[in-house]
Amino acid sequence: MAEEAILGYLEKNAEISDSGRFADEFGLDHNEVVNVIKSLNGFRYVDAEDIKMEKWVLTDEGETYAATGSPEMQLFLAIPPEGIPREELQKKLGPSIFKIGCAQAAKNKWVVMGKQLISRKVQHVDDKVKNSLLQIKDGKEIYDDDVKALKARKLIVSQTWKVYSVKKGPSYAPRRKKVATDLTRENLQRGDWRELEFKEYNFNAKGQALLGGHLHPLLKVRQQIKNIFRQMGFEEMPTNNFVESSFWNFDALFQPQQHPARDAHDTFFLKDPSTTRELPEDYVERVKQVHETGGYGSKGYGYNWKREEANKNLLRTHTTAVTSRMLYMLAQKPFAPKKYFSIDRVFRNEAVDRTHLAEFHQIEGLICDRGLTLGDLIGVLYDFFSRLGMSKLRFKPAYNPYTEPSMEIFSYHEGFKKWVEVGNSGMFRPEMLLPMGFPEDARIIAWGLSLERPTMILYGVDNIRDLFGHKVDLGLVKKNPICRLGIDARSE
Numbered sequence: 001m002a003e004e005a006i007l008g009y010l011e012k013n014a015e016i017s018d019s020g021r022f023a024d025e026f027g028l029d030h031n032e033v034v035n036v037i038k039s040l041n042g043f044r045y046v047d048a049e050d051i052k053m054e055k056w057v058l059t060d061e062g063e064t065y066a067a068t069g070s071p072e073m074q075l076f077l078a079i080p081p082e083g084i085p086r087e088e089l090q091k092k093l094g095p096s097i098f099k100i101g102c103a104q105a106a107k108n109k110w111v112v113m114g115k116q117l118i119s120r121k122v123q124h125v126d127d128k129v130k131n132s133l134l135q136i137k138d139g140k141e142i143y144d145d146d147v148k149a150l151k152a153r154k155l156i157v158s159q160t161w162k163v164y165s166v167k168k169g170p171s172y173a174p175r176r177k178k179v180a181t182d183l184t185r186e187n188l189q190r191g192d193w194r195e196l197e198f199k200e201y202n203f204n205a206k207g208q209a210l211l212g213g214h215l216h217p218l219l220k221v222r223q224q225i226k227n228i229f230r231q232m233g234f235e236e237m238p239t240n241n242f243v244e245s246s247f248w249n250f251d252a253l254f255q256p257q258q259h260p261a262r263d264a265h266d267t268f269f270l271k272d273p274s275t276t277r278e279l280p281e282d283y284v285e286r287v288k289q290v291h292e293t294g295g296y297g298s299k300g301y302g303y304n305w306k307r308e309e310a311n312k313n314l315l316r317t318h319t320t321a322v323t324s325r326m327l328y329m330l331a332q333k334p335f336a337p338k339k340y341f342s343i344d345r346v347f348r349n350e351a352v353d354r355t356h357l358a359e360f361h362q363i364e365g366l367i368c369d370r371g372l373t374l375g376d377l378i379g380v381l382y383d384f385f386s387r388l389g390m391s392k393l394r395f396k397p398a399y400n401p402y403t404e405p406s407m408e409i410f411s412y413h414e415g416f417k418k419w420v421e422v423g424n425s426g427m428f429r430p431e432m433l434l435p436m437g438f439p440e441d442a443r444i445i446a447w448g449l450s451l452e453r454p455t456m457i458l459y460g461v462d463n464i465r466d467l468f469g470h471k472v473d474l475g476l477v478k479k480n481p482i483c484r485l486g487i488d489a490r491s492e
């Protein structure tokens with residue numbers, strides 16, 4: 001539309017002197033006209049030059065008067081033939097219209113301002129202000145004196161805007177030629193490439209957005225959980241190796257050697273190297289004692305503890321093996337309160353199904369201090385889980401060889417409308433802490449959960465194999481849910 005109008009106009013006329021007026025005349029939108037001019041100018045169909053123009057526009061006050069009449073007119077019309085007391089007129093018009101109206105009407109000699117009464121001096125007046133404002137709104141010219149008066153009353157302000165003057169350019173044609181974007185096989189066969197005009201390369205155009213790298217959902221949730229631990233003042237533990245001795249994975253945790261978890265059905269044992277090279281001998285002796293006959297107020301398990309069993313290498317079954325190594329080192333130093341966490345991979349000889357994998361990740365946190373109670377553990381768990389967006393918790397008594405009391409942690413899942421198990425926790429037993437060398441009044445509260453469970457909830461994944469393994473689809477990896485668990489995760 002605009003292009004035809006411009007090229008057509010230039011066929012018969014030397015120039016378009018003002019694109020604004022041109023747009024008005026042809027009933028076109030000026031923005032569209034400007035865009036077409038710029039494009040035609042780029043291809044040298046036209047030569048365009050921009051001109052800065054000043055234009056008057058109405059202020060808010062100007063707009064009101066253009067609609068309701070000037071204050072002086074409103075005042076004049078409110079005066080009855082017999083005149084009106086000042087106060088009454090002011091009440092009728094309101095203080096601001098009254099004030100401006102009086103000043104202007106008096107200046108125009110429309111009214112007589114008596115001591116008591118205000119009365120008309122003439123019978124008919126014109127609302128010149130309103131008329132001028134309407135003219136300006138219509139884009140019409142008015143006398144300079146009137147412009148000055150309106151400007152002085154702040155009813156109009158000037159605005160600069162750009163219009164273009166347009167002449168034929170060196171490549172002018174009454175119609176734009178269609179340019180080819182690609183040279184095709186057909187063009188070559190037909191030979192019409194000779195006549196074709198090709199579109200120039202636009203080296204400034206932005207290329208297609210490239211698909212960059214994405215963090216896997218497990219890595220994103222891991223980062224979020226690390227941030228939460230750090231905000232709560234926890235230090236990260238070195239997560240050591242996947243291969244661990246039975247000693248640190250089980251014995252140090254007061255897990256008896258006949259415990260079913262220590263069976264090859266549940267745990268991956270290593271063939272080569274099948275045993276660990278060294279263990280802290282004094283400590284091993286104390287662990288043996290506590291398993292066999294107890295001590296530190298405990299009766300022990302009363303069985304024959306075997307060093308060969310403790311030496312067996314395995315793939316660690318929980319990150320509590322990271323914790324036991326850390327706590328043993330800590331107990332060798334003067335006692336100090338500490339907060340630690342770890343997040344890393346663990347392995348279990350499990351049948352793989354939609355909620356179980358043979359390898360997964362655990363998140364573990366612990367606090368070591370004097371005077372800690374189960375109440376502290378519950379409080380910390382509320383704090384930790386509510387930072388993940390899971391603030392409705394329930395606890396169920398549970399059993400772990402290394403903690404007493406122990407609690408399973410359940411969280412109400414708003415999306416699934418049910419309580420789901422989210423972790424396990426407890427206070428480490430004296431049978432574990434005292435042989436390590438902790439003072440008798442040291443208390444350690446700890447909890448652990450899988451990284452996969454909250455990630456599945458967060459990403460709406462119901463089969464763990466879609467999250468971890470060779471089948472993970474890129475759509476899931478690119479998905480970027482709001483980093484909160486619970487309701488918002490599902491509604492995403």
Ligand SMILES: N[C@@H](Cc1ccccc1)C(=O)O
Pocket residue numbers: 317318319320364400403424425426446447448449
């Ligand atoms: N190790 C436990 C979690 C846990 C950690 C610390 C204390 C109590 C429990 C598990 O694998 O489920």
